[in-house]
Amino acid sequence: QVQVQESGPGLVKPSETLSLTCTVSGGSISSDYWNWIRQAPGKGLEWIGYMDHSGFDNYNPSLKSRVTISLDMSKNEVSLKLNSATAADTAVYYCVRERGFCRDNVCRNWFDPWGQGTLVTVSS
């Protein structure tokens, strides 16, 4: 059973880079899409983006200019970097695998599993 665990600094200064790592166990990151999703205090969930092992990626246009997701196949880890952090980036960040299939021209995809999430506060 695949499990994911986020880790990284809980406090980031404004204008610095927010960096998080997701350690995946029980399965390989060489399959599926690997996503980051966040939830700011009192707000809804926001999809940040994904990457797969071939380097195919897709980012939320609202964050695209500042975000990079990468995969380290040797460590089975997924990382997130968000440049020029501001207080608006304060949130719980989740690492999430995207699963899916296509059958008879019908495709389905969903998020499973999710990590526990890690709170990152952007403050001086």
Add this chain to the structure above:
Amino acid sequence: DIQMTQSPSSLSASVGDTVTITCRASQGVGSNLNWYQHKPGEGPKVLIYGASSSQSGVPVRFRGSGSGTDFVLTISSLQPEDFATYFCQQSYVAPYTFGRGTKVEIK
């Protein structure tokens, strides 16, 4: 972006009750709608994918229905472990978007 409107934002119910949560998309998403359960301190867990398909291991009391823009999650015979927050998510097109969630509380 596709906006997902979920209602109600919260509800109170008793063990054994049947509860209904609705999710409306700002444009058609076919059947590309997923439902998740989220408990404090844990990561969300998928209950329903493709609007009506149950994830393996999910109790049969959780049922999803709908297509296009209107979707419903029904929880029959509410159990103590079902008190949590539920949210919908469209997987039709990126950027993927989520409902704001429905908190199911004990009456």
